[in-house]
Amino acid sequence: MTTATAVASVKDVSKTFGARKALNGVSVEVKAGEMVALIGPSGSGKSTLLRSITGLQSIDPGEGTVSVFGEVVQKNGRVTGRARAARQKLGMIFQQFNLVGRLSLFANVMLGALGRIPGWKGVMGLWPAADKDKAMAALHRVGVSDYAAQRANTLSGGQQQRGAIARAIVQGAQAILADEPVASLDPVSARKVMELLVELNKRDGLGVIVTLHQVDYAIRYCERVVALQAGKVVYDGPSTGLDTKRLIEIYGPEFEDAFWEAKA
Numbered sequence: 001m002t003t004a005t006a007v008a009s010v011k012d013v014s015k016t017f018g019a020r021k022a023l024n025g026v027s028v029e030v031k032a033g034e035m036v037a038l039i040g041p042s043g044s045g046k047s048t049l050l051r052s053i054t055g056l057q058s059i060d061p062g063e064g065t066v067s068v069f070g071e072v073v074q075k076n077g078r079v080t081g082r083a084r085a086a087r088q089k090l091g092m093i094f095q096q097f098n099l100v101g102r103l104s105l106f107a108n109v110m111l112g113a114l115g116r117i118p119g120w121k122g123v124m125g126l127w128p129a130a131d132k133d134k135a136m137a138a139l140h141r142v143g144v145s146d147y148a149a150q151r152a153n154t155l156s157g158g159q160q161q162r163g164a165i166a167r168a169i170v171q172g173a174q175a176i177l178a179d180e181p182v183a184s185l186d187p188v189s190a191r192k193v194m195e196l197l198v199e200l201n202k203r204d205g206l207g208v209i210v211t212l213h214q215v216d217y218a219i220r221y222c223e224r225v226v227a228l229q230a231g232k233v234v235y236d237g238p239s240t241g242l243d244t245k246r247l248i249e250i251y252g253p254e255f256e257d258a259f260w261e262a263k264a
């Protein structure tokens with residue numbers, strides 16, 4: 001049953017690329033305040049599922065629907081007019097950070113507020129003082145306020161990713177959707193980013209959906225895990241329920257590679 005407070009409600013969603021079904025009848029609901037890891041072997045459909053929720057990827061025509069915070073954002077294979085407003089409630093974090101490299105970290109974080117600032121003011125740098133304060137507070141919170149004036153492309157990956165999280169905070173996101181947020185980071189930076197996501201979930205009540213290559217992180221940081229295999233949900237339950245047998249079933253020959261940090 002769909003609840004109005006669900007961050008995302010995905011019902012019977014398929015997505016076909018040519019002859020390949022990236023998603024094959026997927027149904028998942030993530031409630032507000034949950035922190036859910038999406039795991040599965042390479043090509044199992046994790047990113048496609050996340051992109052379908054954000055409306056960046058249209059789903060196959062048919063019965064499948066995607067709702068975000070109670071608004072239907074995909075129906076009959078089409079992204080609806082509600083998707084844009086719903087997306088505003090989602091802070092998106094990507095593997096490659098998606099900051100504007102030539103802009104300062106501060107300006108990048110201010111871009112999170114752009115949805116609320118008339119364009120010309122944003123372009124001229126005439127940010128309202130309250131938003132500037134908010135941006136600095138967000139940078140401070142994620143631990144990179146010392147780098148506010150530095151160009152984003154001169155920052156380390158971990159600093160950039162924390163900046164991207166600050167941008168989501170300034171945006172006023174009610175949930176974070178993170179696609180492989182730690183895949184390009186060293187283990188220490190990766191842990192800091194995962195701890196930040198946990199903190200936003202536990203302290204601020206933000207829903208978090210995070211795709212992860214490394215099962216270690218899913219088990220350590222997320223209470224619920226949804227595992228995909230060839231576009232189908234093959235596990236949806238507590239991370240504590242993922243024993244070796246299950247993981248071998250999910251990953252097959254890639255099983256050992258899924259424990260990236262343990263081997264490092």
Ligand SMILES: Nc1ncnc2c1ncn2[C@@H]1O[C@H](COP(=O)(O)OP(=O)(O)OP(=O)(O)O)[C@@H](O)[C@H]1O
Nearest residue numbers: 017020021022040041042043044045046047048049
């Ligand atoms: N735009 C596209 N065009 C064609 N095929 C695509 C496209 N996007 C995804 N696919 C295919 O859909 C399947 C699922 O891809 P997806 O990126 O969702 O998997 P994933 O689980 O996120 O993989 P990875 O862990 O390697 O990032 C793959 O077979 C992929 O090649």
